[in-house]
Amino acid sequence: MGSPEERFHFAIDRGGTFTDVFAQCPGGHVRVLKLLSEDPANYADAPTEGIRRILEQERGVLLPRGRPLDTSHIASIRMGTTVATNALLERQGERVALLVTRGFRDLLHIGTQARPDLFDLAVPMPEVLYEEVVEVDERVLLYRGEPGAGSPVKGCTGDLLEIQQPVDLAALRGKLEGLLTRGIHSLAVVLMHSYTWAQHEQQVGTLARELGFTHVSLSSEVMPMVRIVPRGHTACADAYLTPTIQRYVQGFRRGFQGQLKNVQVLFMRSDGGLAPMDAFSGSRAVLSGPAGGVVGYSTTTYQLEGGQPVIGFDMGGTSTDVSRYAGEFEHVFEASTAGVTLQAPQLDINTVAAGGGSRLFFRSGLFVVGPESAGAHPGPACYRKGGPVTVTDANLVLGRLLPASFPCIFGPGEDQPLSPEASRKALEAVAMEVNSFLASGPCPASQLSLEEVAMGFVRVANEAMCRPIRALTQARGHDPSAHVLACFGGAGGQHACAIARALGMDTVHIHRHSGLLSALGLALADVVHEAQEPCSLSYTPETFAQLDQRLSRLEEQCVDALQAQGFSRSQISTESFLHLRYQGTDCALMVSANQHPATTCSPRAGDFGAAFVERYMREFGFIIPERSVVVDDVRVRGTGRSGLQLEETSKIQSGPPHVEKVTQCYFEGGYQETPVYLLGELGYGHQLQGPCLIIDNNSTILVEPGCQAEVIETGDIRISVGAEAPSMIDTKLDPIQLSIFSHRFMSIAEQMGRILQRTAISTNIKERLDFSCALFGPDGGLVSNAPHIPVHLGAMQETVQFQIQHLGADLHPGDVLLSNHPSAGGSHLPDLTVITPVFWPGQSRPVFYVAS
Template sequence: MEDLHQKADFQGHKAVLSGPAGGVVGYSQTLFGVETDKPLIGFDMGGTSTDVSRYAGSYEQVIETQISGVVIQAPQLEINTVAAGGGSKLKFQFGAFRVGPESVGAHPGPVCYRKGGELAVTDANLLLGYVIPDYFPSIFGPTEDQPLDINATRYEFEKLAKQINSYRKNQDPLAKDMTVEEIAQGFVNVANETMCRPIRQLTEMKGHETKNHALACFGGAGPQHACAIARALGMKEVLIHRFCGILSAYGMGMADVVEEAQEPYASIYDPESVLEASFREATLLKQVKQKLQLQGFKEENITTETYLNLRYEGTDTAIMVKNPINEDGLTGDYAVEFVKLFQQEYGFKLQNRNILISDVRVRGIGVTNLLKPLALEPASVDAKVEGYYKVYFANEWHDTPLFRLEDLAYGHMILGPAVIMNGNSTVIVEPNCKAIITKYGNIKIEIGSIQSTVKIANEVADVVQLSIFNNRFMGIAEQMGRTLQRTSISTNIKERLDFSCALFGPDGGLVANAPHVPVHLGAMSSTVRWQLNYWADNLNEGDVLVTNHPSAGGSHLPDITVITPVFDKGNLVFFVASRGHHAEIGGITPGSMPPFSKSIWEEGAAIKAFKLVEKGHFQEEGITKLPTISLF
């Protein structure tokens, strides 16, 4: 949660992800509306994992979360976590670079900790100069009094380089050996791409343009990767709080006290139900205000928010819609806001469908953070360079100036490449980037020309490219699966998870699949190829195909496959496909899986090839008649 609780009111589930939640409060309260008006993506990179979040003026919450296999049904901040951090293991497996999800832990830790550990992201950063041993305490080794060991790190990377270069020579005898620096940079690039995946899920999957955000970076390791993450996502602005290494703790101290109340209210959305909902909201608001006043909050320090939980009739995908305020300061139309949010998140809206109210919810907020940030004095002298260090950028070493944040003042501008030490983290300013010290002592980095971190290989696939694209394609397949599950009203899809999603090349070959149902994934490539041969040159942008026939690559008839060809400038570049089990397809027994059937029609409707959507137009009449026609 993003709020504080009295001891008597504390419950265990409210402490889950409390550290990352503190960071969300920290950057939202100190950066949004202060350093930028752009929506913020919180990027909190620590030792074992990276947590990402989004803030655009209000905290984004989810009602249900699953953490370590445990489902928690309670309002919580929406925080996506990926197992990639400073301690993530580096491995070369199956011809690709792997980062995590296993961690070397705090003990024995990375190789450089001098305790017999394994290579980790921290080792790669150390080798590349992103970690400066001179500014780390001597607390390593068996007696915990030694500095970081860069020699041990280099030795282990040299051993790994022999393995990687041997593999590459087997693939291409003319391949040039990779240096240890190139290998370390490759692992960092793969780690960065891994950490980009949850950010894309948090933005693109909900209809937001990632590049329109600013990256609010914190955590012990986050500022080392901030510029690279921003480049990969197309962002042009990075914000780093002066207390970025301890921002989660700082944010906890700024958290407000929140009281919430919610009650069910089942009704079709219309003027009468909205009026009734407003009466219920007023009653609930009175309750939460009284609770806050009992905790010592005065009326002027209490703010309130009201919500309606809305969904389309016939679906169970509800969206908690905050009270929309129009230009006159009056309550707007919840339904209009719901349709806007639904289309933004799912890409479509349901015409001629009633909107239902499921719940009424209110929040009372006792504001505790009444302090104003202190402004720095403007800079009167040039920024002081503490020293120069070798740092590896873009396949070459650079003599890079190092600055101490405490020596910098408001208005100081530092051109990359540069390193800024702030006592609790290391900030890497990459080439073509510019760091500016803000009025309140924070660091704003302007990302220069956005350059791709990937170069396309002409013949043999590069091992780093392969790893990066694997992450990107897997991320797309996973997003497909989550969207399918959330929009479905079928128990088979939403709860049993009897579906699969995958990407296929222009020839129908499998490129990447999410970890879904193996029996689906094994046959889907044949299905895509069959449709490609059948439709030949009659595939157009905006087409969506549907099939379930075994002779067309299907399994049994209840498994229906939907295939979408994707075009770029008129050229077919790949396919996306989903296969899901349907409870009924018109067979002779309920469930459409008769054990004694002798003909395929006894199982139900058999569809070899049909355009569910043709050039962007949904063929509702055709798909309605098709099951009847296909039986005979």
């Protein structure tokens, strides 16, 4: 067995449609490979098959499928996988029983008062992941010093507690044995106040393991945070998914000789850090796949663009993931996936159901893209398997994809090229619907050509993908135009210029391995260990010493854990966080003091208070200085630097770039001659004027008219995006423009609702969504509303129009109106309508109104 430099390093992203393999081979050169994630007729496991193909091609030795692979030439394997996500979506996890404090058996079934789909006439009860419930006789209370109470004990938060009833392990034993006889071997243990007093859960866990349960998830270990409902859901998800992951890992191991005994195997977690194979758990694995892409552009684009904030745009076959990086990873600590609320650190990745495989529809006079997807099988119509028309088909009809650049892996026998004919035929059926509507509608309009229909769907898809980017930037106080768009994913390069133009960005950065950047991110990622514990201290000078002490203890835990994995102290760095909120509110922000060094009035770890106030003001537009700040959690993130060092640089080119061919691509205004270049033949210094296509083995990059691409020293593509030419919009019926503005106006209303919900104190607003947000025209007519309470939406237009008529010209910039009068459009007195007129410079009357 040679040194690591003489062996293969594999980084594999197993996505929903494709599996991408990035391999650093002996000698340092790179091999990349893309294959279908599911192809049961040809192989059982895509990552194993990808490794087999590269080893076979590089070593020149035939390696039959189905035979365990020799690992003597493999140094490491890193993987991001959707196994946990798919198991959660498809409800294919382990049989689980929930152990909960007596009296709370229905707590997770009841959940919160959240109503995610207010307009659904048949409201289903939320599904739970557990099959049975066992009530545990135990009770821990916050100590109140009431008569008859025993001596208090101190929890890890510092709160005084009363152990009203110890755990009755004898009574519990028989119940657990009954679960085993019924075939349940995985448990989620969720006891009241275990975030601060974990001893009872630990006693239950010890008993369960002694009895033979194969997996036990203690909520106090999975995520020790306040709020039992999300903590309970997270523990259930961990118990539900971890055995499934372990089975996949064991199956993956069996594909290799010695079950990968001497190979370093790491899996990507949802927080953007790698974890050893044995420590990869279900609650931290849901965003395992998308996280690799964020790490990829954070370690490449961000550095190459001089530290300018970056928006990651990962467009795949099924969906598009967008994220933001400005020097540190942005995490969320409570998010819902497949109807399950998880309380665990995850990269803040917004997903929209618009990808290359998203289906195209014409509904009620609007162009609609997704959320339904053609998937990997049967795939888009052009895959020759009878699939529906999709975004990929629209791009193919427009000439933006060239069948000759794709391998012949389509059709029933997986030996045919893409079929433009199938795309045109499928899209023609939709075009007939569009033109039939235009001819017979209330305002007859001119017919659209097939290319105009395809272009319309592409524009609507672009607008759908802009919505989550605006939510990550504008809704949080960031200017999207100040960012670089880092585009990756197999389908992203076709839409990058249009997305950047729509958001006012002037630079697009496309990595030379953009079609496999998630896999590259895995190769560049570091191993992470996090330590977190709850807290109930106020953020005041009197508590700073305690906070520093707790942070130091957690930092020591992280360093010890990483050193146990073989990292030296010089390879390890740590970052401290405090989870802060205003007293009496429910919106806590996890803040780092990286940009705020310690002062005489802060903890030694940094000025977390200044960081909190700055971020709160940026995200919500106000602060509450009269309220004290509370620390909910203390967290330290330890990082062991372990990413591969890639030394690839592009060769300098002196001559002009070689034009492979010239094709015809459709843009606004018609077809244009479009040169085609091969990425592998381009070198440092080459400049390409749009329109043109740049093709490699895994993606196609479209440089639109008015844009210019250049190859930088690393071989990446940097595109300078020209300003969009102004276009006149009149009152004629245009279903494409109507669909685009529908997305834009809805995006504004949704952002209003999101901020109102996050900053609210009332449970009615935070969970029941008992509010409404909408935009109104200059006459007070409703333009768009987010999917909020219907009764408000019916009354809000009357309320806005009453105020316009009542106040007339007496409306000025800065005015905010508050109304609840029944004769002024109010529905009932507790409903308060806040109306804000919006003025344009130089205009004396409002151009539109927003209300909530």
